[in-house]
Amino acid sequence: MHALLRAMVTLVLLAAISTGVLGTSPRTQVLRAPSMLYRSVTAVRATVRLAAAAKKEKGAAKGGFGKKVDLASGPTAKELLAQASKMYLALDSVQTTGDEQTPVTQWSITVRAVGEAAELSDWVPIALLALYMPAVSLPGEAVPGALAHARREILEAGGQVVPKLRTCPRDKIEYAFEPLTDFHNIVSTGLKARGNTRADAYKALSIEPGATPAEVKSAHRKLVMTLHPDRFVGDDAGAAAALEKMMAVTDAYEALGGGRGKASDGGAASWYEGLGGKARVSFVSMGALPKERAQTWLDAVDQHGYKLGVWPLDSELAMDFVARNVMRAA
Numbered sequence: 001m002h003a004l005l006r007a008m009v010t011l012v013l014l015a016a017i018s019t020g021v022l023g024t025s026p027r028t029q030v031l032r033a034p035s036m037l038y039r040s041v042t043a044v045r046a047t048v049r050l051a052a053a054a055k056k057e058k059g060a061a062k063g064g065f066g067k068k069v070d071l072a073s074g075p076t077a078k079e080l081l082a083q084a085s086k087m088y089l090a091l092d093s094v095q096t097t098g099d100e101q102t103p104v105t106q107w108s109i110t111v112r113a114v115g116e117a118a119e120l121s122d123w124v125p126i127a128l129l130a131l132y133m134p135a136v137s138l139p140g141e142a143v144p145g146a147l148a149h150a151r152r153e154i155l156e157a158g159g160q161v162v163p164k165l166r167t168c169p170r171d172k173i174e175y176a177f178e179p180l181t182d183f184h185n186i187v188s189t190g191l192k193a194r195g196n197t198r199a200d201a202y203k204a205l206s207i208e209p210g211a212t213p214a215e216v217k218s219a220h221r222k223l224v225m226t227l228h229p230d231r232f233v234g235d236d237a238g239a240a241a242a243l244e245k246m247m248a249v250t251d252a253y254e255a256l257g258g259g260r261g262k263a264s265d266g267g268a269a270s271w272y273e274g275l276g277g278k279a280r281v282s283f284v285s286m287g288a289l290p291k292e293r294a295q296t297w298l299d300a301v302d303q304h305g306y307k308l309g310v311w312p313l314d315s316e317l318a319m320d321f322v323a324r325n326v327m328r329a330a
Contacts, residue, residue: 088309145297
């Protein structure tokens with residue numbers, strides 16, 4: 001900066017000489033040169049200050065030290081979910097009368113991340129989705145776009161239920177959906193109906209309800225070794241009793257999610273998709289969801305005023321599937 005100032009002063013002096021400011025009498029030089037030089041040097045300093053300010057502004061635009069970063073880049077995922085949850089409650093309360101077709105449809109949302117986490121090696125239901133779409137004959141066609149648009153809210157809901165979901169790469173997460181009525185009838189109600197079976201299963205394996213997958217697997221292995229036929233050679237009555245108990249232990253292990261093959265086996269079908277058998281035809285798997293798919297939903301929102309809401313699924317229900325996945329992946 002000082003070098004630049006000296007150079008500019010030198011130019012001013014040369015200009016003064018060329019214009020005769022320093023070519024007059026000594027007295028004239030004394031009277032005129034200081035004022036001329038002062039005005040010239042002042043102008044030079046002003047030019048230097050302007051150049052420095054411009055340089056600083058340019059540097060700030062590029063980032064780096066001294067730049068104030070605006071952290072308020074928009075609502076967080078948690079805040080978005082809070083807004084979407086309020087909308088879900090509002091849409092859930094919409095009532096219809098007579099033969100009028102409801103403008104609101106509700107869906108269960110499941111995710112998986114095969115090869116990324118044992119907890120998500122098979123489908124896990126994490127959230128409920130409500131869509132307001134009046135006069136739509138095939139509402140299921142709009143679900144993929146709505147899911148892509150509300151992906152942050154849905155993953156936040158899932159992260160509250162399955163914390164491992166927060167660390168999975170977004171491009172590795174697959175999505176699926178089905179009507180909430182089918183989910184309730186086939187999945188939710190079916191699992192609750194097996195509550196007594198699960199209680200009996202814990203008892204058969206001699207473990208406490210709520211045991212971890214590792215504890216369930218360990219208890220099963222110990223009982224299998226204890227009841228192995230080789231231990232009852234020459235004892236027909238004992239072998240018969242052991243076989244009967246072995247069958248009960250095997251059923252108990254399967255009731256708690258074991259004995260169905262590993263989730264990583266190429267030939268092993270999804271246990272979750274198998275619920276309900278062939279009658280379950282409304283479950284739709286979409287794979288990963290690129291952000292671009294959200295545009296169809298945004299277009300519909302602009303044209304028809306569609307709305308959506310998201311609600312986190314009951315954590316106890318979701319964790320039931322997480323425990324099964326962990327056990328199958330072990």
